[in-house]
Amino acid sequence: MKRHMLWSVVGYTAVIGASLLTRRSAREAYRRTTGDTPPENPARRDTRWRDALVWGMASGALVGVARVVGSRLGEEAKRRGERSRPRRALRHLKD
Template structure:
């Protein structure tokens, strides 16, 4: 049971790290592309609809992809580790 919890933590850490890195990269890409910072709060009245929608779609899509990649990499690492020691789970 402990091993399963450890790999869950590793997997979630990979997902969170990938999401944070992607969000930071998306902000920088938006800043370089538009010359302005992305909207802090897309729901504010002084934010234009176009700006809010573009930022929401772009950041949401990128973070979603990063989460999937993080999950896949975490699961792949777990599978590789389990293949190396196939009988180790019998000791727990």
Template sequence: MKRTMLWSVVGYTAVIGAGLLTRHAAREAYRKTAGAAPPENPGRRDTRWREALVWGMASGALVGVARVVGHRLGDEARRRSERRRPRRALKHPGD
């Protein structure tokens, strides 16, 4: 596997993991502050507009921040690994 492909996989895995963890944390925070579970389907008629909008804005913002952080941390890890990689001296076939 090429190095760039490996770092792409690592980066996307970090972003997905950060999004899932953030989504779970957002649900738990909503349960504790609102005293109820977040709306499973904000489009249902029994969900109040206020609940649907608050949940949509809060979860969307948190997951968006987590994705940006995941991308930044992944890029930083890639840059650090490239700096530490030893450079090979070019050798001529006759040497």
């Protein structure tokens, strides 16, 4: 595996991790704020429009921000990794 591939994997992992953590945090914040769980399926008839729209906007915005932050952090880690000399664990990788 080449170094740039390794750092790409690190970057994508950061994006996925940030998204999952944010989604989990958003669910907990919704529960604490409203006293109810967020709608599992906003398209169901028993879900109020207000709840569906609030949850959709809030979770979408938060996950979008988390993806941008994760991408930026992943790219920064990739740049730092490319600038630094290879560590012992990465010596077996060929560029």
